[in-house]
Amino acid sequence: MLGAIGILTIVFILCLLINIPIAIALAISALTVVLIEGTIPISFLIQATFTSNDSFSLLAVPFFILAGELMSTGGISRRLIDFFKSMVGSWTGSLGLITILASLIFAAISGSGAATVASIGGIMIPHMINSGYKKPYAAALTASAGALGPIIPPSIVFIFYGIMAGVSISDLFIAGIVPGLLIAVILIIINYIVCKKEGYVDQQPEEEKIGFWRSLNEAKFGLLAPIIILGGIYGGIVTPTEAAVVAVVYSLIVSIFIYKELRFSDLMDVFLKAAVTSGSVMIFVGTATFFGKILTLEQVPQYIANGISGFTTNPIIILVLINLFLLVVGMFIETVAALLIFVPLLLPIVIPLGVDPLHFGMIVCFNLTLGLLTPPLGLNLFIGAKVANIRFEETFKHLTPILVALLILLGIITFVPQLTLFLPHLLSSK
Template sequence: MGSTLLILTLVFVVCLIINVPIAISLAIAALTVVLIEGTIPVSFLIQATFTSNDSFALLAVPFFILAGELMSTGGISKRLIDFFRSLVGSWTGSLGLITILASLIFAAISGSGAATVASIGGIMIPHMLKGGYKAPYAAALSASAGALGPIIPPSLVFIFYGIMAGVSISDMFIAGIVPGLLIAVTLIIINYIVCKKEGIVDVQSAEDKKSFWKALNEAKFALLTPVIILGGIYGGIVTPTEAAVLAVVYSLIVSLFIYKELKFSDLMDVFLRTTITSGTVMIFVGTATFFGRVLTLEQIPQFVANSISELTTSPIMVLLLINLFLLVVGMFIETVAAILIFIPILLPIVIPLGIDPLHFGMVVCFNLTIGLLTPPLGLNLFIGAKVANVKFESTFKYLTPMLIALLILLGIITYVPEITLFLPELLAK
């Protein structure tokens, strides 16, 4: 048992060191064990990879990715920003506040942290730089606001966790509302403190000013998007997968025929970007499923669970150890890949301790979301730094208090399960 785990780990780490893509590294590591052990047929790789993608729930992933691409290209994100600008006006840190609020709404459309940073940050960072914000702070704030993407429903990360853990995806969406809002409020407070300290008072130029009612009228179809998506899911009208299709249809109609910023000639590029992103994710799903099934057949999750049980049986300590482990994992492995790899290992550890899988899912997803801000991976941070045209190291001064605040929130969510379970239990009555 121990030797099998050692082989898996060594092969996987070596593959990563020599820059083999994570998805392929997973397949090579698991296939090495299969060939050495000789008890599992090699054809199991093909079978596991194919059947893992043959899932109705997984159809939501490419559709939500497509919806995010359409809304980003079709002018929806721009109108969201104009609306919040008219709502907020000119005061201390208002451009930062607009960035957070627009990211909150866009996250409720795209379900992706990287998409949120690229879309909202791509528009707001130049405005913040023009308004006197330091480039490292603008990059750090946009990257941190992008952390709302995987937590505010609908979330691609929640979809993958729900599939891997056998938890209701709709319940995961509902459970993410309060933690997502807590992230937004925390960032708003930090933004105000930083801008107050640095004396940043945003004054809108004449061309930027719009009356609230005019901005609301222009943004009404954009603001209706999350209402339609989430309302359809929580109202029991559509499943998350059907909601993703609905989001695509709605965003196509709005972008093509109402805002008219998306041309038919642009669709091929949108579909191509979506296909590349979705294909990459689905390869992850296939090879990670094969990896996970090999782990299960070799009884490695039970081995790890027993090893941890020998150290401690306290749920408090187990959750602490898992959080520390995942914080390190998030620095090196992309969020979806980490969920696909480690949920089959970690879930058998926490369920016997009486930890609710729904609550544990929020802990895992929130934890790995922090990895979007921490190098060497730090996808959100790198996107924000690239848009602001600064080195990502220069953002650490401003990123540090945001990370500390998010870690405190992680601790609260970990040990106060009611924050996660309150809304699902209330709506279930």
């Protein structure tokens, strides 16, 4: 077993060092163990990869990705931003506040951090820069607001965790509401402090001002989208997968027939973008599942569990160690891949400690979401920096206080389980 662990680790690291994509690196390292040991048929790779994607729940992922693309291209995100501009006005740091609020609503539609940064950041970062905001701060704030995507329901990350852990996806969505709102509050407070210090008071030109009621009327279909999607799920009308399909149909109708900003000729490009993104995610699912099954066959989860329990039986220390481990993992491995690899390894460790799988899901998902902001992977950070046309390392100074605040929130979520559990328990008791 130790030999298999060594082979997996060495081959995987070597693949990453020579810039092989993580999804392919997972398959190569696991397949190397299969070939060397010779006890598992090579066809197991095909079986594991195919069956892992053969899931009704997983259909929600490509549909939510497509819904995000449609809403971004069809003018829904722009109208949401115009609405928040009219509502916020010219307060200190109002453009930063608009970015956070618009990201909050868009996250409740797309379920994706990267999609939120790309859609909202593509509009707001240039606007902030033109209004005198420093480029690194505009990029760091937008990237951080994109972290709402995987936490505010409906969340693609929660869908994967729910499948891996056998936890209700609807309950995970409900559990993410409070942590997601807390992230938004933290970002709003930090944005106000920074903008007060830097003197960012946003004066909107008269010709660009839009009346509140007019902007509300324009944005009403975007604001209705999360109500329809989440209301359908929590009301028991649709499953999360069916809600994703509803989101796509709703986005198509609004973008093509109401706003008329999306033409039928544009659909091919939108579908292509969504297909490429979804395809890359599903490749991760297949190869990571194969990798995880090899780990299970080699009894790696038991080995890790015995190692940790041999080191300590204190649940607090174990949760701290797991958090530290996942923070490092999030720096190097994409969120979905990390979930698929490590959830089957870590769940058997925490369940005997009395940790609720729903609560643990929030710990894991929130923790790995921070990986979207930490290099060398830091997908949100790279997207924000690219839009701002700067090197991503220039954002570190402004990102540091945000990360510190979010790490404190991670600690609170970890050791105050009722913050996550009280809302699902409250709604389930009715």
